[in-house]
Amino acid sequence: MSAADRLNQTHDILSESVQAVENPFKVTVIGSGNWGTTISKVVAENAALRPHLFVKRVDMWVFEETVDGQKLTEIINTKHQNVKYLPNIDLPENLVANPDLVSAVKDADILVFNIPHQFLPRIVSQLQGNIKKDARAISCLKGFDVSKDGVKLLSTYVTEKLGITCGALSGANLAPEVAKENWSETTVAYELPKDFKGEGKDVDHAVLKALFHRPYFHVNVIDDVAGISVAGALKNVVALGCGFVEGLGWGNNASAAIQRVGLGEIIKFGQMFFPDSRVETYYQESAGVADLITTCSGGRNVRVATHMAKTGKSAEECEKELLNGQSAQVFTHVRRSTSGWPSAVRPMNSFCSRPFTRLSTRTLLWTLCQT
Numbered sequence: 001m002s003a004a005d006r007l008n009q010t011h012d013i014l015s016e017s018v019q020a021v022e023n024p025f026k027v028t029v030i031g032s033g034n035w036g037t038t039i040s041k042v043v044a045e046n047a048a049l050r051p052h053l054f055v056k057r058v059d060m061w062v063f064e065e066t067v068d069g070q071k072l073t074e075i076i077n078t079k080h081q082n083v084k085y086l087p088n089i090d091l092p093e094n095l096v097a098n099p100d101l102v103s104a105v106k107d108a109d110i111l112v113f114n115i116p117h118q119f120l121p122r123i124v125s126q127l128q129g130n131i132k133k134d135a136r137a138i139s140c141l142k143g144f145d146v147s148k149d150g151v152k153l154l155s156t157y158v159t160e161k162l163g164i165t166c167g168a169l170s171g172a173n174l175a176p177e178v179a180k181e182n183w184s185e186t187t188v189a190y191e192l193p194k195d196f197k198g199e200g201k202d203v204d205h206a207v208l209k210a211l212f213h214r215p216y217f218h219v220n221v222i223d224d225v226a227g228i229s230v231a232g233a234l235k236n237v238v239a240l241g242c243g244f245v246e247g248l249g250w251g252n253n254a255s256a257a258i259q260r261v262g263l264g265e266i267i268k269f270g271q272m273f274f275p276d277s278r279v280e281t282y283y284q285e286s287a288g289v290a291d292l293i294t295t296c297s298g299g300r301n302v303r304v305a306t307h308m309a310k311t312g313k314s315a316e317e318c319e320k321e322l323l324n325g326q327s328a329q330v331f332t333h334v335r336r337s338t339s340g341w342p343s344a345v346r347p348m349n350s351f352c353s354r355p356f357t358r359l360s361t362r363t364l365l366w367t368l369c370q371t
Contacts, residue, residue: 243305
């Protein structure tokens with residue numbers, strides 16, 4: 001089904017004929033930032049709506065913090081709002097904030113990872129030996145695991161460290177808009193594992209659609225995990241360029257040129273490191289060009305890069321001033337990854353290097369626009 005066909009649909013296309021499973025799946029969301037809380041809201045709504053598929057209670061692991069003298073988990077569980085990261089959004093009562101990671105994942109059949117990617121190794125190490133051996137996972141993380149051995153998808157990292165199958169969710173999804181139930185769409189990618197138990201007994205595409213699809217949040221499920229993961233990770237790098245353009249006052253035409261160059265580099269990168277990824281994913285799915293456009297139109301990475309260009313301040317300084325304790329994760333990601341990128345991906349390397357060098361933003365953008 002094409003993206004245009006999905007956009008023309010105005011009703012919930014999820015058929016209620018999805019078979020009941022032998023044992024409803026217990027779902028845990030790991031992470032409680034603005035996007036983590038938003039996805040938790042979506043999942044909890046569907047868990048309450050579909051008891052033939054999911055356990056009603058959904059645990060959301062929360063890194064415990066104190067807000068106005070009260071524990072954040074207590075606020076979420078009593079006021080049913082995440083007042084720090086997603087204020088003024090009501091959360092389902094069946095969503096339970098849990099500060100104990102091991103307790104939160106106990107007996108969970110589906111784990112939804114939604115944390116800053118730099119914390120993944122620490123979280124995974126705590127999960128080892130504490131999850132069901134046949135659990136399944138979906139990663140909402142953006143980034144790569146980069147080491148001397150090369151570039152690896154974060155879903156692959158989860159699979160290798162925990163021994164469970166992991167897919168990915170990515171799309172043109174600004175968290176506040178999804179949380180407010182403004183219409184949007186996303187892409188979920190998942191490959192059925194070799195030990196798939198069969199329909200009605202295991203997680204498959206129909207189950208994942210039932211878990212994430214809402215009337216305001218339309219889901220397309222595919223199997224190109226690499227494609228949507230690459231697009232989701234590298235869109236933020238392109239957003240830096242658009243933020244620099246905005247900060248310099250160059251206008252929308254220049255921003256469009258940056259996005260054109262960036263999309264080409266994303267596809268080139270995907271084909272170079274993950275040749276099994278499908279080119280059509282980048283321009284047909286919400287996780288591809290749609291997400292790129294949305295991210296380059298706003299969001300934390302654009303805001304930080306714009307402020308950098310206007311003030312000459314460092315990325316760290318701008319994050320502290322603008323993001324209320326959150327991070328523009330692209331900066332952490334590129335610090336780790338750019339040393340391993342080939343010179344063939346020249347514009348993207350330049351974007352990534354800019355925050356950590358004395359390279360003039362104006363000179364960089366002028367050079368890129370000559371490509």
